[in-house]
Amino acid sequence: xxxxxxxxxxxxxxxxxxxxxxxxxxxxxxxxxxxxxxxxxxxxxxxxxxxxxxxxxxxxxxxxxxxxxxxxxxxxxxxxxxxxxxxxxxxxxxxxxxxxxxxxxxxxxxxxxxxxxxxxxxxxxxx
Amino acid sequence: xxxxxxxxxxxxxxxxxxxxxxxxxxxxxxxxxxxxxxxxxxxxxxxxxxxxxxxxxxxxxxxxxxxxxxxxxxxxxxxxxxxxxxxxxxxxxxxxxxxxxxxxxxxxxxxxxxxxxxxxxxxxxxxxxxxxxxxxxxxxxxxxxxxxxxxxxxxxxxxxxxxxxxxxxxxxxxxxxxxxxxxxxxxxxxxxxxxxxxxxxxxxxxxxxxxxxxxxxxxxxxxxxxxxxxxxxxxxxxxxxxxxxxxxxxxxxxxxxxxxxxxxxxxxxxxxxxxxxxxxxxxxxxxxxxxxxxxxxxxxxxxxxxxxxxxxxxxxxxxxxxxxxxxxxxxxxxxxxxxxxxxxxxxxxxxxxxxxxxxxxxxxxxxxxxxxxxxxxxxxxxxxxx
Numbered sequence: 451x452x453x454x455x456x457x458x459x460x461x462x463x464x465x466x467x468x469x470x471x472x473x474x475x476x477x478x479x480x481x482x483x484x485x486x487x488x489x490x491x492x493x494x495x496x497x498x499x500x501x502x503x504x505x506x507x508x509x510x511x512x513x514x515x516x517x518x519x520x521x522x523x524x525x526x527x528x529x530x531x532x533x534x535x536x537x538x539x540x541x542x543x544x545x546x547x548x549x550x551x552x553x554x555x556x557x558x559x560x561x562x563x564x565x566x567x568x569x570x571x572x573x574x575x576x577x
Numbered sequence: 578x579x580x581x582x583x584x585x586x587x588x589x590x591x592x593x594x595x596x597x598x599x600x601x602x603x604x605x606x607x608x609x610x611x612x613x614x615x616x617x618x619x620x621x622x623x624x625x626x627x628x629x630x631x632x633x634x635x636x637x638x639x640x641x642x643x644x645x646x647x648x649x650x651x652x653x654x655x656x657x658x659x660x661x662x663x664x665x666x667x668x669x670x671x672x673x674x675x676x677x678x679x680x681x682x683x684x685x686x687x688x689x690x691x692x693x694x695x696x697x698x699x700x701x702x703x704x705x706x707x708x709x710x711x712x713x714x715x716x717x718x719x720x721x722x723x724x725x726x727x728x729x730x731x732x733x734x735x736x737x738x739x740x741x742x743x744x745x746x747x748x749x750x751x752x753x754x755x756x757x758x759x760x761x762x763x764x765x766x767x768x769x770x771x772x773x774x775x776x777x778x779x780x781x782x783x784x785x786x787x788x789x790x791x792x793x794x795x796x797x798x799x800x801x802x803x804x805x806x807x808x809x810x811x812x813x814x815x816x817x818x819x820x821x822x823x824x825x826x827x828x829x830x831x832x833x834x835x836x837x838x839x840x841x842x843x844x845x846x847x848x849x850x851x852x853x854x855x856x857x858x859x860x861x862x863x864x865x866x867x868x869x870x871x872x873x874x875x876x877x878x879x880x881x882x883x884x885x886x887x888x889x890x891x892x893x894x895x896x897x898x899x900x901x902x903x904x905x906x907x908x909x910x911x912x913x914x915x916x917x918x919x920x921x922x923x924x925x926x927x928x929x930x931x932x933x934x935x936x937x938x939x940x941x942x943x944x945x946x947x948x949x950x951x952x953x954x955x956x957x958x959x960x961x962x963x
Binding site for chain 1: 608609632633635636652653675677693694723725740767785786817818819820821882883893907925947
């Protein structure tokens, strides 16, 4: 119970911080963060964010979790998983901005994963 | 006789003759553009591009033994067989929802893919990409593990590790219709990648969830899995790991092997006679690839974010860093030319490839590539585990 209360208050305080810092992410930083999510988060979560060693980061899945939990996960990591804390490279505002973009799906690339459906015959004759 | 002549003439017309052999060819994954660039290392030039390969984040490749075909393992479960001589897709299938890598069998006739979703390994005919065997990595009722560290081994074997289950499975494909699987359980928490020594004897999985590495002697399977380097990091605070290290190939020089430390700014040195720690080398960041020049005299290392603009070179006699290079942000991979006089590096954020002389460390050349990641030369075709 104590733990639950503590968690709740932690969420509340994070949420309040989130509200304050959100506006501080300027356009240049947004570009950097988009690139960061695609390529660096993407090395575990997939460049299309459909998952890899880490889980998929689609709006459908993420919207099942509280937003504050997502921000905390980015900043503090998840214990006993491969998710590291990113607070040495990201500010709280960065993490809030990333969370919002993940939740609204604006960082997902959908055209990439299709690939060409080619099926030519093998030019080489069997041994 | 006449019929034979006619047949060979016909074959010549349809088989796209190889102009100059394939021994100096290679490919570079362009991870954000669903394409690979075909390169050659005699004059260090780009020969063109093959497109339409799906999601290539974390893509890798293996080669047919003739070096004409590469099998590309994409993140989206795509397995694409490409002809790098004629620069075209031969066949492309989507074999799973999410895959991580693959291997080609000793005899070159089977291609295996390790999958995250659904967790397991699928094995295909390398000629046709027809499914030969489906091996779900079931470790508990209905529970499938993500599979990592898939390599080929002598005796027509594939070996791989189960991330979620902490197991190593040895699959004998001598009879493709009846895969024989030997499972080793309790090898350690969260194996993240694995490698096999060039002689095909030792399979070693790195552990993310605990200290040390799990080693299997394939010549003495009955001895089971042995833990090595298990003192490493004990009692010390774990550091965040910003990118999983890779264990690709085997950075070995004499009796010493070099592996990335997980989370630490260190390269670990292992004495391969006793399989004990022989030293730690402080490096610039968290190592990702630790690769030996083919002669074993130097080790080249790249790093995880935020230190991925740097390459460092370690001398294997003194165990000292002898050179630090800064090619630019996002140095994701390196590949040595077969005899080691030059090394290729992908510089992702600068959209270019850089080629260095491995003696002078001077940049020999550089040319554009779109968000390049893995570099794979055809010399891999003739090496176990690559």
